[in-house]
Amino acid sequence: MAEKIQQLESVVIRSLRRFRDRYFPDKVVEADLAVGDSGKEEQQYGLLDTLPVDVQFLIMTFLSPADLCHLGATSRYWSAMVRDPLLWRYFLLRDMPYWPSIDHVTIPHPDLLDAPLISEDESLDDREEGNEGIKLKFDYMSEYLKGCPSSRQQWLPSRPAYEVVTSFFQSLVPASEPRYAMFGPGMEQLDVSLVTRLMHAPDILPVSGTPHRQINGIGSGISYMFNNQHKFNILTLYSTNRAERERARVQQESISNKLFTFEGNDDSGDPVCVPAPQVQQVCQVVDGFIYVANAEPGRGGEKSEGVQIRAVLNCSRGSTSKPLLVLSCISREQPERVRTPSTRSMCRTPCVDMAKRLGLPHLPNPWMVQDTVAESLSGLLDGISWLLRCSGVKLY
Template identity: 70%
Template sequence: MTEKLQQLESVVIRSLRLFRDRYFPYKADKEDLQPAADQGNEEKEESGFLESLPVGVQFQIMTFLSPSDICRLGATSQYWRAMVRDSLLWRYFLLRDTPGWSSIDHVTMPNLDMLDAPLISVEESLDDREEGDEREREIKFDYMSEYLKGCPSCRQKWLPSRPAYAVMTSFLQYIVRPSELRYAMFGPGMEQLDVSLVTRLMHAHDVLPVATTPCRQTNGIGSGISYMFKNQHKFNILTLYSTNRAERERARVEQQSTSSKLFTVEGTDDSGNPLYSPTPYVQKVCQVVDGFIYVANAESDRVDWKGEVSQIRVLLNCAADSASRPLLVLSCVAREQSETINTTKRRTPCVSVAKRLGLPQLSNPWMPLLHIQVQDTVAESLSGLLDGISWLLRSSGVKLHDGSP
């Protein structure tokens, strides 16, 4: 990643310099940071000190600014308006910043496939590109829009306003909503990590107090536990484990996969992806819950998540009126990870988890209102959990008091 960023950085600087030399030749670089001798005082005052800096220095300054500050900089002059809209500049920001985003949802998820597009062709030199080609590239790959709609500090401004039917739907949900919302929680992140998220959740009374005593469910698949969110709303989590505790523990220690008892394999599709069918008990659970919590193993270095993708899809499909039931994905690691600690268990960024699970494709013509959020979570400290639960309750029509996340 570092090497790729460095390569892109040099390309961005060359692109900015090319643009500046072509359209603002009187602002040519002064590498010694001194103005040209023949430049009048009036022109110096008009251009400003920042505009007279070398392009490389201007780029470094922009890398320290927040997205909002960069946009404000673009409003100061025609020169900066053009410079801050450079497509490759925002491609650099996307590549640099998306791994650090702690959450993403179905509206703000950026198109990461844009980052795989080639910068320039083998036969094409960056310095010889024509203006029309650059305009076409910017239209095809609007990195700036993708960044601003997904950046945590900017995304609220980019969220679409709620249509009238959504307001009415929320009102009807409030009327008919049960007193205790129920959510089904499943996924390998509950079973494969060194720290059990479910166990920590049951004993973290300072985070989510347990409202009722757990009771065993049918077939020993899971336990329904009720929690109280910030003394405001009670909700129930029904855990769906892939198998019994002994087999799960053995698989975790041996780092082996287990055959899930939640599904039966029906075969494969035309692409070779597994086709699953939920057991009758799981089907019944999906029909009565108000939403889903999928716990992803963000420590996994696997690239192929096709099995998990199929399981998520089949559970959503067997739920009645699945479009109105939110899906919260907890991108979970066992412990807080420090950059100073040399470990092979690095967190997979939440945007990468969303892409690997195919979550952007879940909102299809049959489920256009499906609400999805991916939230970074730590099992040991439960960091990020309350943010995810808050989003889940709001997406279910719950009105939280001011001051809640």
């Protein structure tokens, strides 16, 4: 990936240079202010305008999406430069591995993720000034702004004033407690148990109810309190009993999954599985699902993961409306003294790659992938907040 980004970086610089030389040749003039023999002042340019293109590109790489848009509003020249599709393609490849979350609305187009490196022909150099000569297959700028966490929050609609009063009266009416089924290899393979941390983190998610439901020794339900006012229930579904899970985790072995019955392979060679009868009962009564994926390097990636997710969604009533939260989980963060953006991408599977691995872009259900750390539970509240909103809970 690093080699691909470096290659695209050189392509972007050449594209910007060709575009400036073609449509803004006067920008290469070095004099900030020149006075002719007639005493008439010629046009004055700022220092940023007359810098070499590679320096301008370097400056743009340090700007946030909002700052780039502000830069584009300063002049016609910068308006054209910051809209170069190759520039935003570069930002996508560079920044996507570090996004902490992605969902069914904000994920870039699947064809864009699998597309080969863009040629130099796909740039602003192919357009006449003021007219679009070529319709690009993707609007990379829109795809980036839609998916980047720092910009997607700014696009959320503001809350009308009347909803404040409405939500107050709704809060006086007892609402049903949303229930979610939680399953996945990240619950069983990590060195730090996510479920155990959940039960002993009153400062993050206080437990409001003890386990009250057991399903054939597979799972139990625990109620939690979000923001000290919204109660919800998580029903944990383990693949087998605790002794077998612990032995498999220590010995790094696979275990027989009692949640699903595998029925061979389909015509394309993918495994076919059916949830156990007791799991089907759970899927029909819950309001959504939490899948805990193992995001540690070299773990996970089996085809059965996506197959199990689709099997669970298909056997639930009104499956296309039930949300799926994927907690892309690792045991613990790296120490701060060795934590850098590059090492962060090496210590976990990026959430965009996790979505592709599980086949989420092809699901009809609303879904979200949230980076989570089992030890600190960082990222968990963001995922739970999204899940509750999808279930109709007002979190204002």
